Amino acid sequence: QVQLVESGGGLVQAGGSQRLSCAASGRTFSMYRIGWFRQAPGKEREFVAARSWIGATTYYADSVKGRFTISKDGAKATVYLQMNTLKPEDTAVYYCAASTGRLRVDVKESYNYWGQGTQVTVSS
Numbered sequence: 001q002v003q004l005v006e007s008g009g010g011l012v013q014a015g016g017s018q019r020l021s022c023a024a025s026g027r028t029f030s031m032y033r034i035g036w037f038r039q040a041p042g043k044e045r046e047f048v049a050a051r052s053w054i055g056a057t058t059y060y061a062d063s064v065k066g067r068f069t070i071s072k073d074g075a076k077a078t079v080y081l082q083m084n085t086l087k088p089e090d091t092a093v094y095y096c097a098a099s100t101g102r103l104r105v106d107v108k109e110s111y112n113y114w115g116q117g118t119q120v121t122v123s124s
Contacts, residue, residue: 002026002113004096009118012086016122020081022096022115028053028077033099035059036070036081037108038092038120045095047106049081053098059105064090086122093117 008020024034035050049070051058058070069082079096096115103110 002028002031002098002100004098004113004115006094006096006115006118009094009120011121011123014086014088014122014124016086017082017084018086018120019083020094020096020118020120022079022081024077024079024098030100031098032102033105033110034072034079035097035099035105035111036094037097037111038090038094039117040089040092043092045108047108048094050105051079061106083120086120088122088124091120091122093119 003025005023012018031053033050034053036048037045038048039045047061048064049060049068051070067085072079095117097111098113099111
């Protein structure tokens with residue numbers, strides 16, 4: 001089993017920045033990829049960003065490319081999502097997710113483990 005715990009959400013003004021953290025524990029050696037999804041009220045959960053657990057390959061949704069950066073601190077087994085130039089449409093619950101298989105990166109069904117989510121609210 002893998003446990004994922006997110007932190008860092010909150011209220012931020014449009015144009016501002018925020019950093020989310022996801023601490024992984026348990027059988028992290030089984031992880032192939034780790035990423036972030038988000039879900040706004042009344043909408044489907046959507047892909048935001050992901051990266052290889054071992055290695056440096058990163059992936060981004062078009063809607064956040066150039067504004068968000070996913071990174072990892074291997075020593076802490078923690079992944080970060082740095083979000084800059086935030087927009088009201090970025091408001092959502094953000095979930096950390098981990099995959100143990102080499103499956104399609106941008107669909108939630110590829111991910112085995114999920115955190116509890118953290119709310120990000122961007123005010124206009």
